[in-house]
Amino acid sequence: GQQLNQSPQSMFIQEGEDVSMNCTSSSIFNTWLWYKQEPGEGPVLLIALYKAGELTSNGRLTAQFGITRKDSFLNISASIPSDVGIYFCAGQGQAGTALIFGKGTTLSVSS
């Protein structure tokens, strides 16, 4: 099925470093979402974006809805070991329809 282009595929960083990941799509989306998934668990919603150009923060996380509606990025500042996990972007066209997911960015943080 259709998937978004998410990069990087994986990241290995030191505690305290900032992290940036992004998603691009050939299709326009009305909603961009960022999820984190830990082993054996379902994805947990981190940030939801509803307007082109919107910049939203959740603690150390900041995400932006690209002005073209075809991309989004997520930044994590001052990473800590508990940030470890797989981060997924997801785009949605019409409200209530299926989310289209990226393949995920696996984040590893060494202390």
Add this chain to the structure above:
Amino acid sequence: EAGVVQSPRYKIIEKKQPVAFWCNPISGHNTLYWYLQNLGQGPELLIRYENEEAVDDSQLPKDRFSAERLKGVDSTLKIQPAELGDSAVYLCASSPRRGSTDTQYFGPGTRLTVL
């Protein structure tokens, strides 16, 4: 507020056997989704319900997969017979309907292993 509940969390079966997964969405959420997540991939939609109606089942392999949401609350996803390639995590998600936007909340998933 309780989250999306799924059971079982893990299931190991032999190929050609049937299997069923259960999902109870967040209270008041009218929309329910079943997603399939293969290893190293993001989730992909199998079926979407609005109350008790399946409004998008285009990606559901109907020869072996079936789903129901009889009373518009909890839902069951069934595979019969299971194949080796069905080994994956089956995720249930739900969302409210809030005007033109909504967000989806996921359960912990059922990890299926077909031997």
